[in-house]
Amino acid sequence: MTQDLRLAVAAELERARARTALLTDAVDDNDLVRQHSPLMSPLVWDLAHVGNQEELWLVRDVGGREPVRRDIDELYDAFKHPRGDRPALPLLGPAEARAYVGQVRDKALDVLDRVRLDDGPLVADGFAFGMIVQHEQQHDETMLATHQLRTGAPVLDAVPPPQARVELPEEVLVPGGAFTMGTDTEAWALDNERPAHTVEVPAFFIDAAPVTNARYAEFIAAGGYDDQRWWSERGWAHRQAAGLTAPQHWQRDGDGWACTKFGRTEKIVPDEPVVHVCFFEAEAFAAWAGRRLPTEAEWEKAARFDPATGRSRRFPWGDDAPEARHANLGQRHLSPAPAGAYPDGASPLGVHQLIGDVWEWTSSGFHPYPGFRVFPYEEYSQVFFGGDYRVLRGGSFGTDAAACRGTFRNWDHPIRRQIFSGFRCARDAGPELT
Structure with missing residues (x-):
């Protein structure tokens, strides 16, 4: 069993590194060191940062080995240097960064071969290695977002997502009652996903799929960006200050809309989930539609609760790890898939595409669960x-399966939209259904 775990962990480490290489080898050295947006780090910073975190946790902490490059720890400490300041730092150059992460990886794999994977909570079930896998995959998604902000000729390619296979209802009723939120059993779950706890959720309706481009275009056409009624006070102030008139990367195309995806500008696909909207835009759309955003607990109940058994599943489709037929994950495609493209990934209640495609804004702030450690x-x-964050759930087309599950929690500032963020709406059920 231990050897099987070692092989599985090594495969996940190598899979993450292959994706990192794809994202960094796709551009030349000038693009690697350039800052493509003040919201993002240069790609070469992300590259060396994932190696530095791997060195800190796996080589030094778990392995007890001598440092590879203690002198660069501060350069790659995300808390010490805001993203906007990182280009001015004396960062490792592309060749030096690649050599560094390769040297760290060799040592980390040697630690994996030698360490006991039952010797304390940090290494039990390979947790520290899984944490590093998830960390690298999260930075890979961040680098993918940087690629979306990059100007110039396209450098990334992927096959289109599958077409819709089923027609979906507008919304689904989620029955009221208690369910188990969070986890005590997911081996690589992070601390904010723990512990499992019971939450009482009144009955509610939730959209069967994320809000689509076509539906969002209706909001724009109805003057949604110009009507203060639909916006919160903070949201309206941000809409005005930022000059928001449409999702990021949208532009007028005759009497319709086009959007730019990784250097290619095309007409919007009507039934794809809208992406690159901030929380305030999602909130305003929901108000215009006579609905609201779901709470984090509502989202998780819709995604995990099985009414036939009363238990919470790992994923909407069950406890098995995601496969290509379940969800649009892992950068297999470079856009969300149309609503109805993944019927095999639906929840028992019939809610679709809760995992993958777009991160979904919820109305909830980011707080610890009861009993958090x-x-x-x-x-x-x-x-x-407790900061100025809103929780996002479900992952996007750029999220890897290793960093996505029914309990996974993401969070960001409500003004952010460079991330692959969309949303779905909810509404209260009548008293007779509660």
Whole structure:
């Protein structure tokens, strides 16, 4: 069993590194060191940062080995240097960064071969290695977002997502009652996903799929960006200050809309989920539509609750790991898939595409669960609790399966939209259904 786990962990580490290489080898050195947006780090910073985190946790902490490059720790400490300041730092150049992450990886794999995977909570079930896999995959998604902000000729390619296979209802009723939120059993779950706890959720309706481009275009056509009624006070102030008139990367195309995806500008696909909208835009659309955004607990109940058994599943479709037929994950495609493209990934209640395609804004702030315990370090979750964040759920087409599950929690500032963010709406059920 231990050897099987070692092989599985090594495969996940190598799979993450292959994706990192794809994203960094796709551009020349000038693009690697350039800052493509003040919201993002240069790609070469992300490259060396994933190696530095791997060195800190796997080589030094788990392995007890001598540092590879202690002198660069501060350069790649995300808390010490805001993204906008990182281009001015004396960063490792592309060749040096590649050599560094390769040297760290060799040592980390040697640690994996030698360490006991039952010797304390940090390494039990390979947790520390899984944490590093998830960290690298999360930065790969961040680098993918940087590619979306990059100007110039396209450098990334992928096959189109599958077409819709089923026609979906507008919304689905989620029955009221208690369900188990969070997890105590997911081996690589991060501290903010723990512990499992019971939450009482009144009955509600939730959209069967994320809001589509066509539906969002209706909001624009109805003057949604110009009507203060639909916006919260903060949202309206941000809409005015930022000059928001449409999702990021949209532009007028005759009497319709086009959008730019990774250097290619095409007409919007009507039935694809809208992407690159901030929380305030999602909130305003929901108000215009006579609905609201779901709470985080509502989203998770819709995604995990099985009314036939009363238990919470790992994923909407069950407990098995995601396959290509279940969800649009892992950068297999470079856009969300049309609503109805993944019937095999639907929840027992008939809610579709809860995993993959677009991160979904919820109305909830980011807070610890009852009984939360820091593990293994405060800076992963605890320092963000109670800040100006909204929780996003479900992952996107750029999220890897290793960093996505029914309990996974993402969070960001409500003004952010460079991330692959969309949403779906919810509404209260009548008293007779509660």
